Amino acid sequence: xxxxxxxxxxxxxxxxxxxxxxxxxxxxxxxxxxxxxxxxxxxxxxxxxxxxxxxxxxxxxxxxxxxxxxxxxxxxxxxxxxxxxxxxxxxxxxxxxxxxxxxxxxxxxxxxxxxxxx
Numbered sequence: 111x112x113x114x115x116x117x118x119x120x121x122x123x124x125x126x127x128x129x130x131x132x133x134x135x136x137x138x139x140x141x142x143x144x145x146x147x148x149x150x151x152x153x154x155x156x157x158x159x160x161x162x163x164x165x166x167x168x169x170x171x172x173x174x175x176x177x178x179x180x181x182x183x184x185x186x187x188x189x190x191x192x193x194x195x196x197x198x199x200x201x202x203x204x205x206x207x208x209x210x211x212x213x214x215x216x217x218x219x220x221x222x223x224x225x226x227x228x
Contacts, residue, residue, distance in 0.1 A: 113208070114206045114207070114208040114213075115206065115207045115208065116204065116205065116206055117205040117206065117207055118205070119199075119205065121205070122205040122207070122212065122214075123154065125207060125212070126154050126212065126223070127154055129151050129225065130151055130152065130153065130154070131150075131151065131152070132150070132151055132225055133148065133149070133150050133151070133226045134148070134149060134150075134151050134174070134223055134224065134225055134226055135147070135148050135223070135224055135225075135226040136149070136174065136195055136197075136221060136222070136223050137221065137222040138197075138219060138220075138221050139219050139220045139221075139222075140218050140219030141218075143219070145180055145181060146180070146181045147178055147179070147180045147181070147190060147195050148178050148181075148226050149174060149176040149178025149179075149190055149195060150176045150177050150178065151174055151175070151176045152175045152176040152177075152193075153176070154172070154173070154174060154175070155173045155175060156170060156171065156172060156173065157170070157171045157173055157196075158170050158171075159171070170198070170199045170200065171196045171197065171198055171199065172196070172197040172199050172214075173194050173195070173196050173197075174195040174196075174197070174223075175193060175194050176190075176193060176194075177190065177193055178190040178193075178195065197214060197216075197221050198216060198218065199214065199216065200216055200217060202216075202217065203215065203216050210224065211223070211224040212224070
């Protein structure tokens with residue numbers, strides 16, 4: 111088993127860009143909230159929100175663009191709104207890569223990105 115590799119945002123982005131055109135699964139684990147999203151990754155982009163109302167809204171967002179579906183706690187599959195999955199990222203976010211799986215750890219929770227079985 112490979113050792114977890116900590117990445118910079120640049121290193122993370124470079125590796126993740128190689129998954130464009132592939133089907134990925136994103137798992138979100140926050141306090142009291144768990145969901146999975148499967149999407150065909152068309153593009154990776156980032157957004158900065160300079161007009162935040164409060165600290166709950168993340169200043170930066172990783173945007174995974176593509177067609178997909180979300181599976182929520184209720185086990186209902188919902189189409190991905192706006193064909194984009196947003197992950198809030200902060201300056202303190204930790205990026206790890208291990209066994210062809212990315213983990214992003216934020217103040218709010220953990221997000222896992224991996225290739226999905228097609």
